[in-house]
Amino acid sequence: MSVEWQPVRQSRTHELVLQSIEEQVFAGKLRAGDRLPPERELAPVFGVSRSALREALRVLETIGVLVAQPGRGPDSGARIVRNPDDALGRLLRLHFALGSYGLHDVLEARVALERSSFAAAARHAEAADLDEAESVLDRMTRPGVTPSEFNELDTRFHVLVASSSGNALTSTLTAAVRESVRTLILRALEEVDDWPATQAHLNDEHTELLRLVRAGRGEEAADLAEAHIRGFHGTLVDEVNDAHDAGEDGEPAAER
Template identity: 75%
Template sequence: MTAQWRPVRQSRTHELVLESIERQVLAGELKAGDRLPPERELAPALGVSRSALREALRVMETIGVLVANVGRGPDAGARIVRNPDDALGRVLRLHLALGSYGLEDVLEARVVLERSSFEAAARSASEEVLAEAQELLGRMREAEADVPLFNELDTAFHVLIARASGNRLISTLTSAVRESVRTLILQAEEGAEDWAATAAGLNAEHEELLRLLAAGEGSAAADLVERHIRGFHGAVVGDREGGAPARETPDP
């Protein structure tokens, strides 16, 4: 099915351009991988200025549904993509910074999402996923002295398990929620009084989580990941909101 471009109304022009593109995506006339016509063709087809068109395309890039490659050749131009993870994380991080959500809200969302993903992953995780998770944990043990790298690998472990749940939306939301508090968690890790002991404790919990997944013990894995999250994330909430830390043993 070929996309049909029609002029749009002039009020709030870039929003109307977005609506036009959205309609074509919903109608199946545009799909992931499709390229938009060049600006010099698309702007007059929609009856808008090229500046208004560019504004709409920038918005689409921000929300992770478009990638624009500058230059010439087969890879140049704007292309529809499916890349919600990073975009959703950026948006959520900004809303958290603006006070739209509290850290306690994010904590509870993380608990709900990861309980679900670990329980599902215990049923569906493949040998390849379990091996990849084990490799990540090995790298985390080696990176205990490198806090930023440890934080990065920790995030990768939790997102991997979310993907292994088989639910792509849960995976995306888990990644976004974790990304929204990444900087706060990293700051708390770097400020830990005894980071070596904390990192060793976290790695021990990660190892037990992976053991429970491999054994298919989803309910036990869900319970442990909740305790695991409430430890460090709960301490961050307590520190930032003036309350007491949720647990003595922190966890990112």
């Protein structure tokens, strides 16, 4: 199916270029793997400057639907891709940092997503997927694992279970929401009084979660997933709320 490019108006140029490319995607004329024409060819077709075209392409690259490869070889240029995970995580982190979403909202989103993913994984997960999750869990239980390493593996474990649920969107959203609070969770892990005990407790819950999924006990896995998330993530909500209350007038809430 040939792609028909149309000139765009000069007003808000890069947004109009974006709109034109989006229309080609929605119409099915641009698909994942397709390569865009070189800038020197595409800019005149749109009737815009190459700088405006580059700005539009940078936006598409940021949101994870385009990858640009500089150079002159056969692999150079811009190519349509399907890679929303990193882009969604980045956007959620920024919006969370800007206060667009509260920590409590993120908690409730995690609970809803992971209840669904653990229940679905118990019905649909392939043994190989769960074997990979178990391999990650084995690394999480090793002595000497630092909070930073644990945080990375913990994210990987939850995303693997979500991926095994058979719902790609749930997996992407789970990864993005978990990614949005990565720094806060790491800070909380680093500040616990007894890290080995915390590590052991969390891994006991991970082990039981995986056992329930393997046994096909989806509702029990969903209930435990919620308790698991509320148990640790919930303490972050309380701590942030306490810090906010204490900071309203510069004194701890209990002293006012």
